[in-house]
Amino acid sequence: MAEVPSTYSESWFRIAQQRVSLRPHIRVHRQRFRGERWYVLQDPFNNQFFRVRPAAYDFLARLRPDRTVDSVWHESFEADPENAPGQEEVLHLLAQLYGANLLHSALAPDSARLFDRYTKRKQKERQAFFRSIMFARIPLIDPDNFLKRSLAIGRAAFSWFGLAVWLLVVGLALKIVIDNFSDLKEQTQGVLSPDNLFWLYAGLVIIKTVHEFGHAFACRRFGGEVHTMGIMFLLFTPIPYMDATASWSFRSRWQRALVGSAGMIVEIFVAGLAAFVWVNTAPGTIHSLAYNMMFVASVSTVLFNINPLLRFDGYYILSDLLDIPNLHQRSTGLLKHLIEYYCFGYKKSVNPARSNKEAFWLTVFAICSTIYKVIIFTTILFFLADRFLILGIIMAIVCAVAWVCVPIYKLIVYLASSPKLQRTRLRAVSCVAGFLLVLLIILDVIPFPNHFRSPGVLQASTYSVVVPETSGIVEEVLSADGSRVSAGDPLLRLVNTELALQIRSAEAQLEQTQAMQRRALREATADLKPLESRAEATRKLLHRLEESREALVLRAAHDGTWVAPGIKDSVGSWLERGTPVGQVIDESEFYFSAIVSQNEASRLFSKEILGSDVKLFGQAGELLAVESRKVIPVEKERLPSAAIGWAGGGDVAVDMSEQSGTRTAEPFFEVRANIGEAGESQLLHGRGGRIRFDLPAEPLLRQWMRKLRQLLQNRYGI
Incomplete structure (x- = not known):
């Protein structure tokens, strides 16, 4: 549960005699979140929204230019002493509204301060632009007048009639996909070929344009205004985007969720129409464009739009369905609160979660979204570097500055000068220093088990084809x-x-x-x-x-x-002569032929192997002891079995142009491990598996750095 802020504050004197009020253009919407009544303040000029609880709104509604904040607070406290906001909450609330230019002050220099706050906000927006440079947005037009004139389209699309048409089209398109799945799968193999890149991008532009107009029409359908539409550079690829934050003012969470999912709904509908075109056209321009529209709609929906861990459609849909606005901001705020309250000893920290259930969802989201964001951005960086090495290096530097250097700098400034830590600064600094020291000891001092695995195949010591x-x-x-x-x-x-x-x-x-x-x-x-x-x-x-x-x-x-x-x-x-008919296998003695890459093989030659064991596919619960090992000190390019390579479903990269499927893309070393007693395991010649080589224990940081160097060397020759 959220802690109740203290009634009085030591900093109250700073604002007690100020005369402020909400600006007259502010719109107020009453909503219910998780069964509680809230008021949403909307600034129509910049489409910003702020949520306040009823008691806080009652205090804000009493503010007038001819009354001081202190007198209004006392009046509000006397009217409802149980629910009235405390002085600490009022300080925090007014600071937020003042920073967003939602408060009017009777002071003469307020106009200059307003301009200063506007300038600072724009600076923060520019900083956010560079921090999210791979998803940068540039606003271009105001489509609201067009949407007003075309409102009939939105009303028809988002109605029971529109739902029936959507189900019919998507259902028939799904049948087409199932009936022609083999043809679709075959065409997918060439989706990234140079000849198809133009049509792929054309399909992306068309699909994303109708996607964004789907959001816009749905928002306008329920009374929201859409004043921003522009271009977002997704991995430096320009695609359309629009701002549908006006939907936050809708009372119904189902309407808000529908606006969030409208883009995917329209996108899938258009992809369904494209399926009809694709199946009824011969190979050519229209056929290729229709296929690429289908491909883009399916891939973008699964990887980005429907995923709630990235701040795309799925995120806002989840936020609306859970009735937790500002899910990302509040989840981050919860982690900050937990650190301030329990680690730094700042007992006045306000918990953004209003219940244990909400705190659970915020914590889960914060952890999962952080992990997923690191994974997806790392994947994107490698994707860029694979095609444009210099660009990938530049983006890696930008990300390192934005995600590592800037947070460290902000942490240092926070620890050194934050007023919150005035009484507990030593504890906070000690806590951070202790955490870093423990982390350093765990990562770079304490040795951890060190091993690597290699694929291979079980072979009889004596067999003949x-x-x-x-x-x-x-x-x-x-x-x-x-x-x-x-x-x-x-x-x-x-x-x-x-x-x-x-x-x-x-x-x-x-x-x-x-x-x-x-x-x-x-x-x-x-x-x-x-x-x-x-x-x-x-x-x-x-x-x-x-x-x-x-x-x-x-x-x-x-x-x-x-x-x-x-x-x-x-x-x-x-x-025919030479055609394999069968094998005669002597099952008295087996060895495991392991395929070890050149990077890992160097560790076999330079370090002592402490032990090894084998796990066979289909018998993962059984470990086979290795009696002895022999490293063949000659590079090879032919696998002992095609089952180990890509052509046979294995992990080893092979030359796909070679029919046997046994010629590897890179040379390797073979390690032969003699198998001891099999126990209950069934040894079958030709069965694949993995062997684990145990090496001397080593700190995690050194293991990770070695793997990173090997990765960079293999992929980019760095």
């Missing part, structure tokens, strides 16, 4: 799949009628040559030598043909298990 040395038709399966065989046992019999004819032909040639030799002995001895050479050549040919005939019976090269799935179905089919 059975392939026919002679082409033929499968006549008979002599050993069933899965049977135990010994060296020399027959596995499969082939038949080759052409080979049989060649053998009979060679035998006939040999008989003919031998007959000619006998006649030459009687009649022409000079012909004996050529005939002997011919006979010898025929004997060699016949010997080779007989060997080929013997090879039609495929035999086991060693003892083991005959593994040939589906071999029974091959009877009667033709097998």
